[in-house]
Amino acid sequence: MDESAQTTTKHPEHEVGYFKRLATHVRDLRDTPPDVFEDVSLTDWSSLSWEKVNRPYKVDKWAEGKKKWEEEHGDRMSVKEGWKHFNKSFHQLFIKDVPEEKQQARSAIWKNLMSMDIHGAGEALEELVQLLVWNKVHRVEDAIWDPRGKRALFEDLDVENPEVLFLGAADGYEAMQLMAQYPGGHAVLVDYDEFCKTDRYGKFPAQYPFLGNNPATGNHKVYYKEDMNIDFVVEDIRNLKYGKEFDIVVSIGLIEHFPDEYKHEAFEMHRRFLKPNGYAILTTPRNQLRSKAFYTVMSDYMNYGYRELMDIQQMGLYAWEHGFDILRAGYIKAHNGLICKVR
Secondary structure, eight states: OOHHHHHHOSSTTOOTTOEEEOSSOEEEOOOSSOOOOEEOTTOOGGGOOHHHHOOOEEOOOOOHHHHHHHHHHTSOOOHHHHHHHHHHHHHHHHTOOHHHHHHHHHHHHHHHHHTTOHHHHHHHHHHHHHHHHHIIIIIISOTTTOHHHHHHHHTTOSOSSOEEEEETOTTOHHHHHHHHHSTTOEEEEEESOHHIIIIITTTSOTTOOEEEEOTTTSSEEEEOGGGSOEEEEESOGGGOOOOSOEEEEEEESOGGGSOGGGHHHHHHHHHTTEEEEEEEEEEEEBOSHHHHHHHHHTHHHHOSSOOEEBOHHHHHHHHHHTTEEEEEEEEOSSEEEEEEEEO
8 A cells, every 4th residue: 555645645545445336436545456458559650550540430320409409490500510519418427326317217118118108218218228338337347537547658758747729618617637646737728618618527526546756755645636736628629829839739539530631620720739859648549349439429519510430540541641750659548649749
C-alpha cells in the first residue's frame, strides 16, 4: 500500500488499490497490471497506404432525435446543433442509476405485457437493452473513462507543470487524468457547447479519484477535480487566439468527426497551439465489432453527427500524412491512442 496516498487523500477509502462499482460509474485506483494498453509503436507508418489499410468505417444509423428535428425544421441538422443534442443525450447516461433503472425497465415490460400493451412493452424492452449495454460498457468494463488504459497511454511524457489544451473537452476527464499524472500544471478545456461547461464538466463527480504522481516522493497520489488548476472556455476551436504556448494539446474522439476533406483542419488544430517539441495526444473509437454494436444499439443517444470508427493503422496513417511523427501508438479498451510530435 502506498503510504503517501494514505496520508494525503481527502477520502480515506480512496487509497491505491481501491476499486468500487457505484450505481453510476466505477472508481478504480488499482496500479497493478494489466493496464489494457496494446502498444504498436514500432509500426513503420511511412510504409502504410490507404490501399493497404482501407478507409475507416462510417457510422450511419442516425438518432431518432436527429431525424425528427430535421423533419420538423425541413433542413439538415447543423454540426453545432448536433453536438448540443449529443452532449445532453450522452450526459443522461452518465447520471443514470443503472441498477435501479434496469429494475424499473423490467417491471415496465411485465406491466405492459400484462395489460396487452405490446407497443409499450417493446419500448421498455428497447430501454432495457440500452441499459444493459451501457452497464456492460461503462460499469463493468469501465471502457468510457478507462483510467488504467489512459494512464498507460499518457505515461512517461517529458513535461513538468505542463500547460494543457483540451480540444472538444466535453467532461474534461482526460485533462484531469493528465493533471494527476503531471501535477502542478494548468489546463484549458475548450468546447463550443455551454452545456459541457455547466453540466458535463461542471457536474463531474467531485469525489471521483484520479490516481497520479507525487513529485515530492516519487510515489502515487490521489487527486480530485478540486485539486486541479483548470479553466473552461466556451468557444469554437477555430476562433481561439492562443499561440504556440501549450506543452500538450489533447483531443479525445475528435478527428473521427471530420470527413477526409476536412481532416487537415482537425490536425492543424492540434499543431497550431503546440510549443516546439510539444505533444499532441489523440484518441478515436476503435473499429471493432463491440464498437459497431454499441453505436447501433445506442444510436438514439450517440449518433447526431458524422462519425467514423478506425483501427490504429488508419489513425496513425492520418497523423503521419498530416505532418506528425508518432512516438507512441496503441489501443486501449474502446479507443485507439497516439502520442505525436510535429514533424
